[in-house]
Amino acid sequence: MAFWLIAIIIAIAGTWKVYTKAGKPGWACIIPIYNLIVLLEIVGKPIWWFLLMLIPCVNIVFVIWIYNRLSKSFGQSEGFTVGLVLLNPIFMCILGFGNYTYLGPGGTPPNYGAGDYERPYDINS
Template identity: 55%
Template structure:
Protein backbone atom coordinates (compact mmCIF):
# COMPACT_ATOMS: atom_id res chain seq x y z
CA UNK A 1 0.00 0.00 0.00
CA UNK A 2 1.31 3.46 -0.90
CA UNK A 3 1.57 6.19 1.69
CA UNK A 4 1.36 9.71 0.30
CA UNK A 5 2.32 12.86 2.16
CA UNK A 6 0.05 15.73 1.21
CA UNK A 7 1.81 18.39 3.27
CA UNK A 8 3.68 19.68 0.21
CA UNK A 9 0.45 20.46 -1.60
CA UNK A 10 -0.40 23.17 0.92
CA UNK A 11 2.83 25.02 0.11
CA UNK A 12 2.24 24.60 -3.59
CA UNK A 13 -1.25 26.04 -3.30
CA UNK A 14 0.09 29.02 -1.38
CA UNK A 15 2.74 29.69 -4.04
CA UNK A 16 0.14 29.37 -6.77
CA UNK A 17 -1.98 31.98 -4.99
CA UNK A 18 1.03 34.30 -4.68
CA UNK A 19 1.69 33.85 -8.40
CA UNK A 20 -1.89 34.65 -9.34
CA UNK A 21 -1.98 37.77 -7.14
CA UNK A 22 1.41 38.85 -8.51
CA UNK A 23 0.16 38.38 -12.06
CA UNK A 24 -2.94 40.46 -11.38
CA UNK A 25 -0.84 43.26 -9.89
CA UNK A 26 1.51 43.11 -12.89
CA UNK A 27 -1.39 43.39 -15.32
CA UNK A 28 -2.83 46.32 -13.35
CA UNK A 29 0.52 48.16 -13.56
CA UNK A 30 0.73 47.55 -17.31
CA UNK A 31 -2.85 48.76 -17.84
CA UNK A 32 -2.14 51.93 -15.82
CA UNK A 33 0.99 52.68 -17.86
CA UNK A 34 -0.78 52.12 -21.19
CA UNK A 35 -3.78 54.23 -20.15
CA UNK A 36 -1.51 57.05 -19.00
CA UNK A 37 0.56 56.97 -22.19
CA UNK A 38 -2.64 56.82 -24.27
CA UNK A 39 -3.93 60.03 -22.67
CA UNK A 40 -0.50 61.71 -22.91
CA UNK A 41 -0.35 60.92 -26.62
CA UNK A 42 -3.84 62.35 -27.11
CA UNK A 43 -2.88 65.53 -25.25
CA UNK A 44 0.09 65.89 -27.61
CA UNK A 45 -2.20 65.58 -30.64
CA UNK A 46 -1.09 62.06 -31.54
CA UNK A 47 -3.25 58.93 -31.78
CA UNK A 48 -3.77 57.38 -28.37
CA UNK A 49 -3.91 53.84 -29.70
CA UNK A 50 -0.22 54.19 -30.61
CA UNK A 51 0.58 53.51 -26.93
CA UNK A 52 -0.20 49.81 -27.41
CA UNK A 53 1.87 49.21 -30.57
CA UNK A 54 5.41 48.21 -29.50
CA UNK A 55 7.88 50.07 -31.76
CA UNK A 56 5.40 52.63 -33.03
CA UNK A 57 4.87 54.05 -29.53
CA UNK A 58 8.58 54.91 -29.35
CA UNK A 59 8.34 56.64 -32.75
CA UNK A 60 5.38 58.70 -31.53
CA UNK A 61 7.21 59.54 -28.31
CA UNK A 62 10.21 60.76 -30.33
CA UNK A 63 7.85 62.96 -32.36
CA UNK A 64 6.32 64.37 -29.17
CA UNK A 65 9.69 65.34 -27.71
CA UNK A 66 11.04 66.60 -31.04
CA UNK A 67 13.87 64.15 -31.65
CA UNK A 68 14.62 62.75 -35.10
CA UNK A 69 13.42 59.28 -36.08
CA UNK A 70 16.93 57.79 -36.25
CA UNK A 71 17.08 58.03 -32.44
CA UNK A 72 15.12 54.78 -32.38
CA UNK A 73 18.45 53.05 -33.06
CA UNK A 74 19.59 54.20 -29.63
CA UNK A 75 16.75 52.22 -28.06
CA UNK A 76 18.07 49.04 -29.69
CA UNK A 77 21.74 49.25 -28.66
CA UNK A 78 22.49 47.67 -25.27
CA UNK A 79 23.78 50.06 -22.57
CA UNK A 80 23.17 53.03 -24.88
CA UNK A 81 19.44 52.42 -24.56
CA UNK A 82 19.57 53.25 -20.83
CA UNK A 83 20.94 56.71 -21.60
CA UNK A 84 18.43 57.24 -24.42
CA UNK A 85 15.48 56.17 -22.25
CA UNK A 86 16.50 58.59 -19.49
CA UNK A 87 17.04 61.40 -22.02
CA UNK A 88 13.74 60.87 -23.85
CA UNK A 89 11.86 60.54 -20.55
CA UNK A 90 13.36 63.83 -19.40
CA UNK A 91 12.32 65.52 -22.65
CA UNK A 92 8.84 63.99 -22.37
CA UNK A 93 8.41 65.39 -18.87
CA UNK A 94 9.67 68.81 -20.04
CA UNK A 95 7.21 68.69 -22.94
CA UNK A 96 4.44 68.56 -20.36
CA UNK A 97 5.96 71.31 -18.22
CA UNK A 98 7.52 69.09 -15.57
CA UNK A 99 11.01 69.32 -14.10
CA UNK A 100 13.80 66.84 -13.40
CA UNK A 101 12.12 65.49 -10.26
CA UNK A 102 9.29 64.19 -12.43
CA UNK A 103 11.84 62.55 -14.73
CA UNK A 104 13.25 60.59 -11.81
CA UNK A 105 9.77 59.68 -10.61
CA UNK A 106 8.69 58.67 -14.13
CA UNK A 107 11.69 56.36 -14.40
CA UNK A 108 10.98 54.75 -11.03
CA UNK A 109 7.16 54.84 -10.98
CA UNK A 110 5.82 55.22 -14.54
CA UNK A 111 2.58 53.50 -13.55
CA UNK A 112 1.87 56.49 -11.26
CA UNK A 113 3.37 59.44 -13.17
CA UNK A 114 2.03 58.64 -16.67
CA UNK A 115 -1.63 58.39 -15.56
CA UNK A 116 -1.16 61.44 -13.34
CA UNK A 117 0.00 63.54 -16.31
CA UNK A 118 -2.36 61.88 -18.80
CA UNK A 119 -5.53 62.20 -16.75
CA UNK A 120 -4.51 65.33 -14.85
CA UNK A 121 -4.72 68.98 -15.81
CA UNK A 122 -1.20 69.09 -17.29
CA UNK A 123 -1.00 70.47 -20.81
CA UNK A 124 1.33 69.61 -23.63
CA UNK A 125 3.49 72.68 -24.21
CA UNK A 126 5.32 71.38 -27.28
CA UNK A 127 8.55 69.58 -28.02
CA UNK A 128 11.39 70.79 -25.84
CA UNK A 129 14.24 69.23 -27.77
CA UNK A 130 16.58 71.84 -29.24
CA UNK A 131 16.30 70.29 -32.70
CA UNK A 132 12.53 70.78 -32.70
CA UNK A 133 13.03 74.47 -31.99
CA UNK A 134 15.38 74.88 -34.97
CA UNK A 135 18.53 74.81 -32.87
CA UNK A 136 21.44 72.47 -32.43
CA UNK A 137 21.55 70.62 -29.13
CA UNK A 138 25.27 71.39 -28.83
CA UNK A 139 24.90 75.19 -29.11
CA UNK A 140 25.07 75.52 -25.35
CA UNK A 141 28.57 74.09 -25.41
CA UNK A 142 29.72 76.39 -28.22
CA UNK A 143 28.78 79.46 -26.20
CA UNK A 144 30.62 78.26 -23.11
CA UNK A 145 33.18 80.73 -21.78
CA UNK A 146 36.09 79.29 -19.85
CA UNK A 147 36.36 81.17 -16.54
CA UNK A 148 40.12 80.53 -16.46
CA UNK A 149 40.71 82.02 -19.89
CA UNK A 150 43.19 84.93 -19.66
CA UNK A 151 42.05 86.57 -22.87
CA UNK A 152 39.94 89.01 -20.90
CA UNK A 153 40.48 92.65 -21.86
CA UNK A 154 39.23 93.89 -18.50
CA UNK A 155 42.02 92.38 -16.42
CA UNK A 156 44.91 94.55 -15.26
CA UNK A 157 48.35 93.06 -15.44
CA UNK A 158 51.36 94.47 -13.56
CA UNK A 159 52.73 96.00 -16.78
CA UNK A 160 49.55 97.95 -17.41
CA UNK A 161 49.43 101.48 -16.11
CA UNK A 162 46.03 102.43 -14.80
CA UNK A 163 44.64 105.51 -16.44
CA UNK A 164 43.01 108.17 -14.35
CA UNK A 165 40.15 109.83 -16.22
CA UNK A 166 40.38 112.95 -14.02
CA UNK A 167 43.92 113.81 -15.17
Protein backbone atom coordinates in the same frame (compact mmCIF):
# COMPACT_ATOMS: atom_id res chain seq x y z
CA MET B 1 -2.20 37.57 -12.08
CA ALA B 2 -5.23 39.84 -11.80
CA PHE B 3 -3.07 42.46 -10.06
CA TRP B 4 -0.62 42.53 -12.98
CA LEU B 5 -3.44 42.76 -15.51
CA ILE B 6 -4.93 45.74 -13.68
CA ALA B 7 -1.50 47.39 -13.41
CA ILE B 8 -0.88 46.94 -17.15
CA ILE B 9 -4.30 48.36 -18.04
CA ILE B 10 -3.69 51.40 -15.82
CA ALA B 11 -0.23 51.96 -17.36
CA ILE B 12 -1.64 51.74 -20.88
CA ALA B 13 -4.48 54.12 -20.01
CA GLY B 14 -2.04 56.72 -18.62
CA THR B 15 0.24 56.49 -21.64
CA TRP B 16 -2.78 56.63 -23.98
CA LYS B 17 -3.87 59.91 -22.36
CA VAL B 18 -0.35 61.38 -22.63
CA TYR B 19 -0.26 60.59 -26.35
CA THR B 20 -3.74 62.07 -26.79
CA LYS B 21 -2.80 65.28 -24.96
CA ALA B 22 0.19 65.62 -27.27
CA GLY B 23 -2.07 65.40 -30.32
CA LYS B 24 -1.03 61.90 -31.32
CA PRO B 25 -3.29 58.85 -31.63
CA GLY B 26 -3.69 57.14 -28.26
CA TRP B 27 -3.69 53.66 -29.76
CA ALA B 28 -0.08 54.22 -30.84
CA CYS B 29 1.08 53.48 -27.30
CA ILE B 30 0.16 49.79 -27.62
CA ILE B 31 1.96 49.12 -30.92
CA PRO B 32 5.56 47.97 -30.35
CA ILE B 33 8.28 50.05 -32.05
CA TYR B 34 5.70 52.54 -33.36
CA ASN B 35 5.08 53.74 -29.80
CA LEU B 36 8.74 54.78 -29.51
CA ILE B 37 8.61 56.56 -32.85
CA VAL B 38 5.54 58.52 -31.75
CA LEU B 39 7.17 59.29 -28.39
CA LEU B 40 10.20 60.67 -30.24
CA GLU B 41 7.86 62.91 -32.25
CA ILE B 42 6.20 64.12 -29.04
CA VAL B 43 9.52 65.11 -27.46
CA GLY B 44 10.87 66.59 -30.70
CA LYS B 45 13.75 64.23 -31.40
CA PRO B 46 14.61 62.67 -34.78
CA ILE B 47 13.19 59.25 -35.58
CA TRP B 48 16.65 57.76 -36.13
CA TRP B 49 17.11 57.93 -32.34
CA PHE B 50 15.11 54.71 -32.37
CA LEU B 51 18.27 52.98 -33.60
CA LEU B 52 20.14 54.27 -30.56
CA MET B 53 17.55 52.54 -28.41
CA LEU B 54 18.80 49.20 -29.78
CA ILE B 55 22.36 49.63 -28.46
CA PRO B 56 22.87 48.11 -25.00
CA CYS B 57 23.85 50.56 -22.25
CA VAL B 58 23.47 53.50 -24.64
CA ASN B 59 19.71 52.98 -24.59
CA ILE B 60 19.58 53.67 -20.84
CA VAL B 61 21.02 57.15 -21.36
CA PHE B 62 18.65 57.91 -24.22
CA VAL B 63 15.57 56.66 -22.36
CA ILE B 64 16.38 59.01 -19.49
CA TRP B 65 16.96 61.82 -22.00
CA ILE B 66 13.62 61.13 -23.70
CA TYR B 67 11.78 61.07 -20.37
CA ASN B 68 13.41 64.38 -19.46
CA ARG B 69 12.19 65.89 -22.72
CA LEU B 70 8.74 64.42 -22.07
CA SER B 71 8.55 66.04 -18.65
CA LYS B 72 9.72 69.34 -20.17
CA SER B 73 7.07 68.98 -22.89
CA PHE B 74 4.46 69.10 -20.16
CA GLY B 75 6.16 71.92 -18.21
CA GLN B 76 7.65 69.75 -15.47
CA SER B 77 11.12 69.77 -13.91
CA GLU B 78 13.90 67.22 -13.61
CA GLY B 79 12.30 65.87 -10.44
CA PHE B 80 9.39 64.68 -12.55
CA THR B 81 11.90 63.02 -14.86
CA VAL B 82 13.21 61.00 -11.93
CA GLY B 83 9.64 59.90 -11.26
CA LEU B 84 9.17 58.90 -14.90
CA VAL B 85 12.34 56.83 -14.80
CA LEU B 86 11.71 55.10 -11.47
CA LEU B 87 7.90 54.82 -11.36
CA ASN B 88 6.94 55.17 -15.00
CA PRO B 89 3.33 53.86 -14.94
CA ILE B 90 2.40 56.07 -11.99
CA PHE B 91 3.95 59.23 -13.40
CA MET B 92 2.52 58.58 -16.88
CA CYS B 93 -0.91 58.42 -15.24
CA ILE B 94 -0.15 61.67 -13.40
CA LEU B 95 0.74 63.33 -16.73
CA GLY B 96 -2.17 61.78 -18.59
CA PHE B 97 -4.96 62.25 -16.08
CA GLY B 98 -3.57 65.30 -14.31
CA ASN B 99 -4.13 68.94 -15.12
CA TYR B 100 -1.05 69.23 -17.34
CA THR B 101 -1.05 70.62 -20.85
CA TYR B 102 1.28 69.76 -23.68
CA LEU B 103 3.50 72.78 -24.40
CA GLY B 104 5.20 71.41 -27.49
CA PRO B 105 8.31 69.32 -28.09
CA GLY B 106 10.64 69.80 -25.14
CA GLY B 107 8.44 72.52 -23.68
CA THR B 108 8.62 74.82 -26.67
CA PRO B 109 5.15 76.12 -27.46
CA PRO B 110 4.16 76.03 -31.14
CA ASN B 111 3.87 79.83 -31.44
CA TYR B 112 7.10 80.67 -29.59
CA GLY B 113 8.90 83.46 -31.34
CA ALA B 114 5.67 84.97 -32.63
CA GLY B 115 5.87 87.62 -29.89
CA ASP B 116 2.64 86.71 -28.12
CA TYR B 117 4.04 84.15 -25.68
CA GLU B 118 6.31 84.83 -22.74
CA ARG B 119 8.34 81.84 -21.56
CA PRO B 120 8.68 81.52 -17.79
CA TYR B 121 11.99 79.66 -18.09
CA ASP B 122 14.68 78.83 -20.59
CA ILE B 123 14.77 75.09 -21.36
CA ASN B 124 17.99 75.33 -23.32
CA SER B 125 20.13 76.14 -20.30
